[in-house]
Amino acid sequence: MIRIAACGDVHFGLDSAGMLRPHLEHLPERADVLLLAGDLTRHGDPAESAILADELAGLPVPVVAVLGNHDYHCDREADIVKVLEGAGVRVLEGDSTVVDVDGMRLGVAGTKGFGGGFAGACGSEFGEPEMKAFMAHTRKLAWRFERSLARLEADVRVGLLHYAPVEATLVGERLEIYPFLGSYLLAEAADRAGAHLLLHGHAHRGTEQGVTPGGIQVRNVAQPVIRHAYHVYCFSDGLTSCEDPALAAVK
Numbered sequence: 512m513i514r515i516a517a518c519g520d521v522h523f524g525l526d527s528a529g530m531l532r533p534h535l536e537h538l539p540e541r542a543d544v545l546l547l548a549g550d551l552t553r554h555g556d557p558a559e560s561a562i563l564a565d566e567l568a569g570l571p572v573p574v575v576a577v578l579g580n581h582d583y584h585c586d587r588e589a590d591i592v593k594v595l596e597g598a599g600v601r602v603l604e605g606d607s608t609v610v611d612v613d614g615m616r617l618g619v620a621g622t623k624g625f626g627g628g629f630a631g632a633c634g635s636e637f638g639e640p641e642m643k644a645f646m647a648h649t650r651k652l653a654w655r656f657e658r659s660l661a662r663l664e665a666d667v668r669v670g671l672l673h674y675a676p677v678e679a680t681l682v683g684e685r686l687e688i689y690p691f692l693g694s695y696l697l698a699e700a701a702d703r704a705g706a707h708l709l710l711h712g713h714a715h716r717g718t719e720q721g722v723t724p725g726g727i728q729v730r731n732v733a734q735p736v737i738r739h740a741y742h743v744y745c746f747s748d749g750l751t752s753c754e755d756p757a758l759a760a761v762k
Contacts, residue, residue, distance in 0.1 A: 717733070
């Protein structure tokens with residue numbers, strides 16, 4: 512069995528020391544890996560990421576992350592990645608990693624993703640250069656995400672995002688901001704490449720559960736949504752999902 516702990520939008524600031532580590536004390540008993548779905552800092556300050564890195568350093572399970580929009584605010588995302596990777600966190604952007612778990616291989620492909628909206632109510636690469644650039648950025652990240660997923664050789668394949676791939680996990684947010692919360696291009700990429708589960712954050716007032724048009728389960732793991740330090744999602748040897756009795760799981 513593979514047990515995946517996941518959360519997003521921890522928004523660590525300079526005053527956040529001790530906010531997460533106590534909740535991870537029993538993590539090795541509950542999960543084999545911890546996935547972080549972006550917005551790791553409040554303002555994208557590397558000093559904030561250093562506080563989080565101290566919380567994550569020395570965990571006895573692998574930690575894999577993507578960045579979120581907050582982590583880009585100070586234009587120092589490369590420094591944030593350096594700090595986190597110095598603490599042993601694997602940070603993904605358009606690439607992937609594989610974790611061995613009791614004879615099974617868990618593959619994780621990750622990207623921040625970007626906005627643009629959803630089928631029937633989305634932007635297009637037409638008109639002003641600013642609009643073309645906005646949508647081109649989304650398309651580029653979605654393409655890289657698809658490529659990294661497709662190349663994964665693993666028993667269980669998980670897509671780790673910050674922005675949402677489907678509308679269902681945004682329900683509760685204002686409709687007017689849906690185009691800034693995610694893009695259908697991310698779901699299309701996952702459906703073409705194949706995955707067992709997609710995890711994202713970003714939508715604090717959204718809904719936990721959704722599904723792509725191709726049938727991939729989607730979970731919004733932003734902490735304001737799951738209301739836990741993390742949730743655990745389990746896969747058995749037969750790749751069927753199973754429920755963790757203590758925490759929410761894929762159904």
